[in-house]
Amino acid sequence: MAKIKISDVAREAGVSLGTVSNALNHPEKLRPETLKLINETINRLGYLPNQSARQLAGGTTKSFGLVLPRLDHGFSLQIASGAHNEARKHGYDLLIANADNDDILEDHYLRYFMGTQMSGVMVQPMASPDWHPAMTKIPVPIVHLDIRCSEPGYYVAADNEAQGRIIAELAIARGARHIVVVGRAAFMQLTLRVLGIHKALALHPDIKIEVIDAGEWNTAADGYGIGAQIAERPADERPDFVVGLTDVLASGVISALTDKGISVPEQVRVAGCDGNPLAWSGAVPLTTVAPPGYEIGRKGVQLLMEQIEDKPAAKTKRVRIGSAARTVTTVTASEGINRQELVRPFLLERVSTQNAKPHPTGQPMVPTTDINLGAYL
Amino acid sequence: MAKIKISDVAREAGVSLGTVSNALNHPEKLRPETLKLINETINRLGYLPNQSARQLAGGTTKSFGLVLPRLDHGFSLQIASGAHNEARKHGYDLLIANADNDDILEDHYLRYFMGTQMSGVMVQPMASPDWHPAMTKIPVPIVHLDIRCSEPGYYVAADNEAQGRIIAELAIARGARHIVVVGRAAFMQLTLRVLGIHKALALHPDIKIEVIDAGEWNTAADGYGIGAQIAERPADERPDFVVGLTDVLASGVISALTDKGISVPEQVRVAGCDGNPLAWSGAVPLTTVAPPGYEIGRKGVQLLMEQIEDKPAAKTKRVRIGSAARTVTTVTASEGINRQELVRPFLLERVSTQNAKPHPTGQPMVPTTDINLGAYL
DNA sequence: CGGCCCCTTTGATGCGTTTCAAGTACAAGC
DNA sequence: GCTTGTACTTGAAACGCATCAAAGGGGCCG
Numbered sequence: 001m002a003k004i005k006i007s008d009v010a011r012e013a014g015v016s017l018g019t020v021s022n023a024l025n026h027p028e029k030l031r032p033e034t035l036k037l038i039n040e041t042i043n044r045l046g047y048l049p050n051q052s053a054r055q056l057a058g059g060t061t062k063s064f065g066l067v068l069p070r071l072d073h074g075f076s077l078q079i080a081s082g083a084h085n086e087a088r089k090h091g092y093d094l095l096i097a098n099a100d101n102d103d104i105l106e107d108h109y110l111r112y113f114m115g116t117q118m119s120g121v122m123v124q125p126m127a128s129p130d131w132h133p134a135m136t137k138i139p140v141p142i143v144h145l146d147i148r149c150s151e152p153g154y155y156v157a158a159d160n161e162a163q164g165r166i167i168a169e170l171a172i173a174r175g176a177r178h179i180v181v182v183g184r185a186a187f188m189q190l191t192l193r194v195l196g197i198h199k200a201l202a203l204h205p206d207i208k209i210e211v212i213d214a215g216e217w218n219t220a221a222d223g224y225g226i227g228a229q230i231a232e233r234p235a236d237e238r239p240d241f242v243v244g245l246t247d248v249l250a251s252g253v254i255s256a257l258t259d260k261g262i263s264v265p266e267q268v269r270v271a272g273c274d275g276n277p278l279a280w281s282g283a284v285p286l287t288t289v290a291p292p293g294y295e296i297g298r299k300g301v302q303l304l305m306e307q308i309e310d311k312p313a314a315k316t317k318r319v320r321i322g323s324a325a326r327t328v329t330t331v332t333a334s335e336g337i338n339r340q341e342l343v344r345p346f347l348l349e350r351v352s353t354q355n356a357k358p359h360p361t362g363q364p365m366v367p368t369t370d371i372n373l374g375a376y377l
Numbered sequence: 378m379a380k381i382k383i384s385d386v387a388r389e390a391g392v393s394l395g396t397v398s399n400a401l402n403h404p405e406k407l408r409p410e411t412l413k414l415i416n417e418t419i420n421r422l423g424y425l426p427n428q429s430a431r432q433l434a435g436g437t438t439k440s441f442g443l444v445l446p447r448l449d450h451g452f453s454l455q456i457a458s459g460a461h462n463e464a465r466k467h468g469y470d471l472l473i474a475n476a477d478n479d480d481i482l483e484d485h486y487l488r489y490f491m492g493t494q495m496s497g498v499m500v501q502p503m504a505s506p507d508w509h510p511a512m513t514k515i516p517v518p519i520v521h522l523d524i525r526c527s528e529p530g531y532y533v534a535a536d537n538e539a540q541g542r543i544i545a546e547l548a549i550a551r552g553a554r555h556i557v558v559v560g561r562a563a564f565m566q567l568t569l570r571v572l573g574i575h576k577a578l579a580l581h582p583d584i585k586i587e588v589i590d591a592g593e594w595n596t597a598a599d600g601y602g603i604g605a606q607i608a609e610r611p612a613d614e615r616p617d618f619v620v621g622l623t624d625v626l627a628s629g630v631i632s633a634l635t636d637k638g639i640s641v642p643e644q645v646r647v648a649g650c651d652g653n654p655l656a657w658s659g660a661v662p663l664t665t666v667a668p669p670g671y672e673i674g675r676k677g678v679q680l681l682m683e684q685i686e687d688k689p690a691a692k693t694k695r696v697r698i699g700s701a702a703r704t705v706t707t708v709t710a711s712e713g714i715n716r717q718e719l720v721r722p723f724l725l726e727r728v729s730t731q732n733a734k735p736h737p738t739g740q741p742m743v744p745t746t747d748i749n750l751g752a753y754l
Numbered sequence: 755c756g757g758c759c760c761c762t763t764t765g766a767t768g769c770g771t772t773t774c775a776a777g778t779a780c781a782a783g784c
Numbered sequence: 785g786c787t788t789g790t791a792c793t794t795g796a797a798a799c800g801c802a803t804c805a806a807a808g809g810g811g812c813c814g
Contacts, residue, residue, distance in 0.1 A: 003516055048488055048491050048492045049492050050433070050492055050494065051429075051489060051492040051493040051494070052428075052429045052430075052432035052433040052493060052494050053429075053433050054492075055429035056427070056429045056430050056433050063489075071448070071454050071457055071458065071473075072454055072458070077448050077449055080448055080475065081448065081449070081475075084475050084477060085477075088477075088482075093474070093485075093486070093489060094474070094475065095472050095473070095474055096448075096472070096473040096474070096475065097470070097471070097472055097473070098457065098458075098461050098471065098473065100461060100462075100465075105465075108470075109470070111425055112428060112440075112470060114425050115425045115426050115427055115428040115431075116428040116429060117427065117428070117429050139380060
């Protein structure tokens with residue numbers, strides 16, 4: 001069962017090679033009967049075009065690549081979802097690679113995508129948004145997600161710092177005296193969230209803050225370990241508010257605390273950060289900041305499309321979404337700020353399971369409490 | 378910034394084209410100094426090999442494709458995770474495509490992967506595991522996941538029917554009198570789960586069972602809608618046990634019920650099916666059957682590797698994992714049953730958040746209760 | 755009947771690699 | 785000094801397809 005190629009189809013159908021190619025790519029150029037004949041032959045033979053050859057000959061495919069640090073964070077999934085829908089809307093395919101929290105792998109997949117003649121590539125980078133200098137020379141549109149990177153470059157950033165601030169505001173509003181933040185330090189976005197927390201707490205020197213590194217994976221197990229450690233402290237050294245920089249971490253902490261007989265949220269409040277789908281739905285009594293992942297994915301693809309469609313446009317374009325506010329700010333190097341759009345608010349506080357609401361469509365609904373977002377506008 | 382190709386590198390480094398190619402693929406064949414020189418040139422120029430050309434010329438890439446019906450189901454993510462780890466172990470890349478619950482898209486991506494000279498392709502199909510006849514002629518190793526398909530073919534199936542049975546057993550054990558099952562009918566695996574439930578209830582004609590189609594997406598919103606509808610029924614028509622064929626559905630139901638003042642699990646018990654990561658971790662008071670997705674992904678890649686490494690071997694190979702039992706059964710056409718391995722048990726009942734345990738490594742830990750799994754061995 | 759034009763089909767060319775048989779340079783052995 | 789061998793390196797030939805200039809065929813007009 002040697003692979004069937006276009007020439008086999010051509011011979012079998014009694015037409016020339018170029019005609020079969022046209023049947024595939026420019027069917028309108030063929031006489032209907034010829035087209036029909038060819039299609040039948042294709043089906044009969046089970047011919048499948050060799051994508052590599054197509055790309056080589058044709059120059060590009062209508063597909064985008066997306067490199068994600070991990071698949072089990074609700075936030076990344078929302079990015080994937082937004083990107084997927086937007087890409088399909090433009091007739092593009094979306095291929096996803098999981099870098100598995102490994103920056104070498106991230107780089108690997110990135111190069112892979114760039115070398116595959118993808119029409120564009122997106123990354124949610126873990127640490128180093130700033131590219132190997134030579135990389136910038138590569139003529140493949142690229143957009144960085146969830147991070148700001150230095151010029152030249154396109155990015156769509158959620159304001160991670162603001163997410164931290166929001167969580168901190170919440171903690172303050174709930175009367176926290178001692179906050180523990182749990183998360184993987186090497187993960188840049190998380191570091192920004194921590195920064196935001198620190199900034200928000202700057203005016204509250206009486207509130208004690210402590211940051212615990214969650215190890216390499218940010219898994220529930222890591223969270224559990226830390227939660228257990230917290231539970232074993234004497235009551236007066238125990239925090240009254242724990243921030244999991246990731247929903248999974250947060251739920252691991254909750255799990256450990258309750259296991260050890262410490263009640264959540266009565267004795268210790270726990271908040272996450274990810275907007276995991278299960279959190280919206282109300283089954284999880286987890287307070288979480290939900291960064292607008294869906295929007296970010298969507299915008300990312302839009303930025304890719306812009307680069308594809310009018311190359312000569314602005315070299316640099318940045319979009320910051322929901323920077324702790326409810327707007328999308330689009331900044332073009334040449335134009336300055338040019339647009340603001342309404343975006344879903346993104347703090348979801350769950351005190352009980354009582355305030356859950358369904359989301360209307362495939363898009364996530366994120367209920368919100370009114371913790372003065374205005375301050376960050 | 379025209380694209381830099383291998384010949385540019387060769388010219389710049391003063392060696393021949395073939396030598397640069399060797400530097401990339403068979404570095405051991407080169408004199409160390411030559412290799413060094415070439416690598417420096419590559420970096421200086423920012424050269425990135427054209428994957429399409431490589432694939433065309435080389436015949437294949439060391440990469441697998443995985444088509445998933447959706448990214449937001451914990452189960453699919455576990456498959457991806459297992460497949461990823463196993464693939465990397467063998468030095469292969471894994472590319473993931475999201476079919477978004479659309480069988481046309483599923484087919485599209487499948488063809489795409491097959492045509493990309495992937496070394497192998499895996500699908501978690503939604504409906505039609507049985508291929509267009511011509512498809513079987515295509516010489517790309519393919520493995521179906523989470524489903525059984527007719528010969529010839531390789532698959533790794535979780536026993537969905539058994540998952541249904543297990544849930545039903547649980548319901549019976551908890552004294553259910555009226556069970557409502559919620560899920561998208563068109564989704565084959567879900568249908569099997571329903572079948573399992575029916576079978577388990579065959580001996581209990583006194584237990585009323587009702588199946589509600591969840592619409593197209595199986596989202597939390599769908600679950601919420603159905604939950605709301607259930608909540609509005611008069612008390613005596615209301616079920617005392619709801620099965621969400623998906624964790625997200627289940628949590629949507631929980632959300633609606635609690636919103637409407639019906640307490641879970643006191644008045645109505647709700648169970649899911651997916652083993653969502655957040656469910657393991659203890660933040661979610663959700664009873665769920667956790668199919669061994671991680672194992673399935675792993676096995677899938679192993680089957681791909683077998684096909685790659687010894688082509689002439691058995692044409693058909695089926696693996697059924699954790700068929701409601703704790704074993705992996707490997708069946709080869711020629712050999713019959715030949716192996717059994719221990720696998721994690723997979724029922725996770727959460728009555729409260731008290732029984733959560735961390736999972737030891739990146740792999741999911743699934744606590745279990747002892748609801749006679751033995752019966753299904 | 756010849757000339758023109760339009761619609762359709764043809765097939766040679768090149769895309770950027772890998773591969774591999776053939777080549778080169780150099781060292782060791784006689 | 786010649787041969788044999790070793791260690792690298794070379795470059796031409798595919799890989800399967802899209803493209804596009806050119807050829808073919810048919811209808812229409814003069």
